Amino acid sequence: MSVVAKALLPTLLLTALVAASSYALSDGWAKLGDDVSPAQAQMRLEAFHSLDSLVASKVADNDVDRTLQDMNLNPAALQSLRSDLTRQAPSPVPSAEANSAAPTPQPGAQAKAQGQRIQLVWIRLWDTDAEDGDVVRIDSDGYSRTVSLTKHGNTFAVPVTADGLIRVTGIKDGDGGGITVGLASGTSQAVFPIMSEGQILGLRVRVD
Template sequence: MAGKHLEPVPQSSSTTIIAPRVKKGLPKFRLAIIAALLVLGGGSLLTAWWPGSSDHVSNATRNELQKSFATLAPLQLEPVAPQDMERALDTMHLDTPQRAQLRAAVTSSLATHQTDQTRLVWVEVWDFASEDGDVVHLASAGFSIDCNLLNAHQRIAIPVDATHRLTVTGAVDGGGGITLGIHTSTGPVLLPVLAPGQTLQLPLGI
């Protein structure tokens, strides 16, 4: 997970991948390894070892995700407790001046109990399909970060201001579309399958 802080960094428009040359006789070697893994029940190991694994989301599922998003209620995200502020700031990978600035803003908001000022909340993201290298760009209240999606849930802190909006942009598609899940206080939310450059505006019900 690489931070993009306060100023979005332009994304590369395309990536060229050059396949390595395969030595003569390698396919037979791979087939032997695949057979051994299947006999030993190593399905998960096979998925990780064999290149080209990508998302396979049916059109019916894509349509259902799109319909659900059209009626999406504001996401309820867990506020960062005051005693957890430093741990939360660690997940954002800010430089020293930015960290001090955000800490001061959040501390002021907590002291005055103003709901329209900057606060920190936890957001938990994961790839709900194949772990194939999908990346999303999250932006909120002037802060942004790129998240490499894994099947394991990743928990990071983000600031929320009076707009109560989280912008999600597809950055890298590992194959078959970018599949992002967000865990909220009321349960998991699976977003529509994204293409690189596609953006969703998520309302936050903090």
């Protein structure tokens, strides 16, 4: 397979998945829960593993304060994250003694310990198939959010490092057929393999 063909493979597979999902949710066939065929499930798996990383859309500087208020953080976590976002120079790595006495990590704690500046990026989670009550949790650099998936999708911000990892955990399989979740940021998007409750999948993101 040529280099160009390999580069286009994730896009082609994702296009086919979106088209199939649209047909399934129209008059193509009626269903209550997710009804992804084995072939579609395999396509989702191959497309996901072919994706090296997702280019994340950064929250504009003038939107940061408003966005922080919408993240449902407690006052201490909010102040910690705001401080990390405005930090210009890497902080030194904490000593072993400090680590042993440290409280539960706050958003951005992992990046701070590694001397990496974090940024806020937009994330949209949606149900790629039937809106049947699927629920997932997203975790990124100490920030955690549980989302009930809808067809329209839920858009919010998460903290990431310049080259970080976002983890998605399957919490609830609505009416059966597996958890069908898509993740987008700006114009980039990824369709996850069919997930089961308790399963965790990671997706690497880049901030250009």
